[in-house]
Amino acid sequence: MKLPRRFFALPLFLALSLPCMSQTPPVQPVSIAQKTAAMQKLDGYFPIAWDAKEGKLYLEIDTFGKDFLFLDSLPYGVGSNDLGLDRGQLGRGRVVRFYRSGPKVLLIERNLEYRSSSPSADEQLDVTQSFAESVLWGFKVEAEDGDKVLVDATDFFLHDAHGVAERLEENKQGTYHLETTRSAILMEGTKNFPLNTEVESVLTFTTEGPVHAPLVASVTPDAHAVTVHEHYSFIQLPDxxxxxxxxxxxxxxxxxxxxxxxxxxxxxxxxxxxxxxxxxxxxxxxxxxxxxxxxxxxxxxxxxxxxxxxxxxxxxxxxxxxxxxxxxxxxxxxxxxxxxxxxxxxxxxxxxxxxxxxxxxxxxxxxxxxxxxxxxxxxxxxxxxxxxxxxxxxxxxxxxxxxxxxxxxxxxxxxxxxxxxxxxxxxxxxxxxxxxxxxxxxxxxxxxxxxxxxxxxxxxxxxxxxxxxxxxxxxxxxxxxxxxxxxxxxxxxxxxxxxxxxxxxxxxxxxxITDEDSRPLGSANPRSHLWDNGADPAAELERILTVRAAALKRFGENAIQPGQPMAQLEDTLVPLYLLHRYQTEAASKEIGGLDYRYAIRGDGQLITSIVSPADQQRALDAVLRTLDPFALTLPQSLLEILSPRPPAYPTTRESFPGRTGLTFDPQGAVESAANLTASLLFEPARASRLVEYKLRNSSLPGLDDVINQTLKATWYAPRQATITLATQLTVEDVVLRHLLSLAASPTASPEAKAIALSETDQLNTWLKGKAGDANAPALLHAHWVAAQNEIATFSKDPLKFATPAELETPPGQPIGDDDDF
Structure with missing residues (x-):
């Protein structure tokens, strides 16, 4: 379509006007000295200038294209280890450089994952151009002197470089946003040195509406506003x-x-x-x-x-x-x-x-x-x-x-x-x-x-x-x-x-042997575990159980200071009652265990060796001792002085859980301990190894042996009396729950699940015989029938079966993420 003639008038007007426009003198850039004349200056690696009246921080840049290190950190933390936002926490060090394009300055992070060691600039360029870099920030030039420029860096030093808001959301504390009206540059923490420039800011993160952030609420005056300090470091790289x-x-x-x-x-x-x-x-x-x-x-x-x-x-x-x-x-x-x-x-x-x-x-x-x-x-x-x-x-x-x-x-x-x-x-x-x-x-x-x-x-x-x-x-x-x-x-x-x-x-x-081979409960190396002692894990477990029994025998009101509420005894009891927890984990690694090293070809080290049948059996015997009802039953004399909590002394996550309301539940403690052991014996990776290793060596204990011996020590064992019977029944419930979980495990091998299911069927047959005993005590009869019903529910659809909720065991290791660096 032909445009109307009037559309051609504007270009003609502009063309005729150009000579007049070219006569206007160009705007001269403001010098850095003029711009910062009234500001507080801090000389150092990157000179900075503080405009207190406007609350702005300016950064002087005279080197472009030269690498330096940018590091964020957290000098003032949140105070909850679960959130992983501690005082003094370092962020990720990034190799960066400044790049200028006209009125803009970009802060660019190099991609050091992919490099070229060749002296050829062309080869290096090929690698650089093959992988992306990251522009971390863009600045506007506010003043300049030759090759030096001054940029307004206020927004950069007020952004959440450490990822506090992201960490809060990851830990299910809701969505927090940086509130700039409650954030500011903190000049007391802003310093400059010859090799590093340090800037600190106070940042406030807010959330709207009702707060569902229990971890935040436990450590802040108002969970609607979380205020921390973030620190930004520009550091000269080593020579x-x-x-x-x-x-x-x-x-x-x-x-x-x-x-x-x-x-x-x-x-x-x-x-x-x-x-x-x-x-x-x-x-x-x-x-x-x-x-x-x-x-x-x-x-x-x-x-x-x-x-x-x-x-x-x-x-x-x-x-x-x-x-x-x-x-x-x-x-x-x-x-x-x-x-x-x-x-x-x-x-x-x-x-x-x-x-x-x-x-x-x-x-x-x-x-x-x-x-x-x-x-x-x-x-x-x-x-x-x-x-x-x-x-x-x-x-x-x-x-x-x-x-x-x-x-x-x-x-x-x-x-x-x-x-x-x-x-x-x-x-x-x-x-x-x-x-x-x-x-x-x-x-x-x-x-x-x-x-x-x-x-x-x-x-x-x-x-x-x-x-x-x-x-x-x-x-x-x-x-x-x-x-x-x-x-x-x-x-x-x-x-x-x-x-x-x-x-x-x-x-x-x-x-x-380090973390990857030690931390998972199903890990195989019998030589490597956390918080254990001794060259013989099974022998040390037997020893620590003896120490535990002796200490429990003496345990009483002398375990707390005079003047403390008697209810505080429960807090002191927890680490003693579970004193054996780590050595149990260590001994369990011999069951279906594989000894190995980080061997290098030709260095003569052991490569792999399955733990011997005798050592596996000794370990199994020791681990099953931790399910002994006599070892897990607290004496009546102690139960009589474990009182409910008084006002201002509530239970915490470090207390034993229970199902008896405000009163101390001894079976909650039993369940906590039994869960630890059963989760180890029926761990899917261990169960799968037991099946495989027995096929390779018939003298080794198999998964069927481990399950059968566990059932003999629990369900098939003679009945006890009074409170020891209650402990026995609690342990059996825990064992059944973990056995069914193994049979339905998505990560266990098909053969391991089949064996777990077969052992469950045998247990069900035994239960039918017991439940048919008309002379059985009412509690035992109910216990056996309930187990049958649970197995029947599981058998209808194992994939959809949901095992009953467990009581959460009090933490043993330091609370929070266990990535100890």
Missing amino acids: DGYKPRAFDPRSGYFDVSYRDYSAPLGQSVDIHLISRHRLQKKDPTAATSEPVKPIVYYVDRGAPEPIRTALVEGASWWNQAFEAAGFRNAFQVKVLPEGADPMDVRYNVIQWVHRSTRGWSYGAGVIDPRTGEIIKGQVTVGSLRARQDYLIAEAVLAPYEQGKPVPDAMREMVLARIRQLAAHEVGHTLGLAHNFAASSIAPGTSVMDYPHPWITLKPDGTPDLSHAYTTGIGSWDKVAITYGYSDFPQGTDEHKALDTILRKTTDSGLIF
């Missing part, structure tokens, strides 16, 4: 004087990995480096040398005494490992200087953190993602862990006898644990992963294991805590530091030297 070290699965380190698309054919493109601090000898030719620069850690000034001293002492143990690696005075621990900021990247810190519940402690770090070099170590130690150890000591010792002083053993046990914990978490910040096999070798083999207190009995039968925790660094820890930090003389074949270290280690009997 290229650091030499990365290759990761080896036997070494015990965390790794930094990426893909190198320039790797020669025949070599893996997947590159793995260890994380470690930079440490060099002044004299690399000397067997022992002072370091060029020592690694120094600083302990939180806010930690009270004697905790602070214990933190210093425990962390200092690592100097023993560095001495073994050929360094003198290379690792030092001090109290943080007054006025120093623990968020400053120049300080490796050990922070003492308070929460509303006991929780995990952490060892994290600021790491150069390019090389694995640790720039800063950051330890978070939860204060309630010490109080939990004190509670265990109260339960075991029942120390508050009339007219007798409180034994020093309780305080000494707590301080011994704090020392070990400090060493453990610092170990993570040195680059070390957990070694959960260490305790199977000897006590104190590694501080990177989780230690259960070593409780013994004196000749008179009373518990003894004098050797609860070991002292000093372990033999495995020395090997690991030697691997990661040895500074070899020039000309050394480093690959060969490192391999020699690890071969000597494995030849000496030291073992390394």
Whole structure:
């Protein structure tokens, strides 16, 4: 369609007007000095200027295209370990650069997952262009001087870089949004240094309408508004004087990995480096040398005494490992200087953190993602862990006898644990992963294991805590530091030297097994578990059950201080009644267990070995002892003094659950303990292995043997009387529930489910015979009929069968996510 003539008039008008417009002088950009003349200036890595009147923070940028590290952190947390938003928590370090395009400046994160080691710029460009980068923020240029620009960075420093709102939603606390009208730059926490620029903001997250956020409500004055501090760090990356070290699965380190698309054919493109601090000898030719620069850690000034001293002492143990690696005075621990900021990247810190519940402690770090070099170590130690150890000591010792002083053993046990914990978490910040096999070798083999207190009995039968925790660094820890930090003389074949270290280690009997092979309840390695003791898991379980029985026999009102409500006895009872829980888990790993190492071809290590029939049977016998009604029944004398809760002393998640209302339910405690054991015996992965391994070796116990022996120890066992009978019936209900769950499990092998179903049918036949006994007591008859009905309901449609709800067992490990870094 032809346009009307009038549409051509405007371009003609513009063309005729252009000479006039070109005569207008261009607008001169405002200089940085003019823009910031009335502002507070902080010189440093990236100069900043604060406009207090407008509440705006400006950032001066003079380097474009040069990489630096951007890190977010949380100097003020939320206070609930379940939410995972703790004071001092580090975010993810990102390698970023500024890029200018006209009036815009972009903050771009490099994609370091995919790289090229080729010196060819073309090859490097190919990889860069093959994978996406991320623009984290866009800024507007407000002033400039030559190559320098000034940008308004206020919105950037007021955005939720740490992901607080996302974390709250992930933890089912509802939808929170950043409320900018209740957020501001915090200049008291904003500082500038030659190598790093630190900005802090107070951010408030709000939600509308009724609040359904129990975790938030427990730690904030008003759950409608959650206010935290977020910290933003721009950090100069280390120079290229650091030499990365290759990761080896036997070494015990965390790794930094990426893909190198320039790797020669025949070599893996997947590159793995260890994380470690930079440490060099002044004299690399000397067997022992002072370091060029020592690694120094600083302990939180806010930690009270004697905790602070214990933190210093425990962390200092690592100097023993560095001495073994050929360094003198290379690792030092001090109290943080007054006025120093623990968020400053120049300080490796050990922070003492308070929460509303006991929780995990952490060892994290600021790491150069390019090389694995640790720039800063950051330890978070939860204060309630010490109080939990004190509670265990109260339960075991029942120390508050009339007219007798409180034994020093309780305080000494707590301080011994704090020392070990400090060493453990610092170990993570040195680059070390957990070694959960260490305790199977000897006590104190590694501080990177989780230690259960070593409780013994004196000749008179009373518990003894004098050797609860070991002292000093372990033999495995020395090997690991030697691997990661040895500074070899020039000309050394480093690959060969490192391999020699690890071969000597494995030849000496030291073992390394970490999280992935230890944490799941169905994991198979019998040498690796959390909070266990001893080389023989079954024997140690038998021993700890004896200790538990002796402590329970003495347990009573002396377990709480005079003046406390008697109801508080229940809180002290929980860790004692479940004292065997971790060793039960450890012993269960021998049942259907597979011993193995992180073997390298040609290193001579054990590769795999199924646990022997005799060891599996001994473990099964020990685990079944934890279902013994006599072991689980609390004495009548104790039940008479476990009173209902008074006002202001409610039950908590750490209390035993129950079904008797306000009164203490002894069968709730029984069910809690029995659930722990039954969940291990009938765990789907373990059940599937039992079937497979028996097909490979008929002398091994199979799943049918394990189920049958469990039923003999429970359902088929002789009937007890009075309250012990009640315990017996509770245990049997738990066993049936877990057996049916195994038969319907979506993850168990078909053969394992078939065997579980067959054993269920045999149990049902037995129940029919029992239920037909007209002389049976009414309670027993009802118990048998109810079990038959439950099996019948299951048989109609196993896939849709819903097992009855379990009472939730009180937490044993520190509360919250168990990803202890």
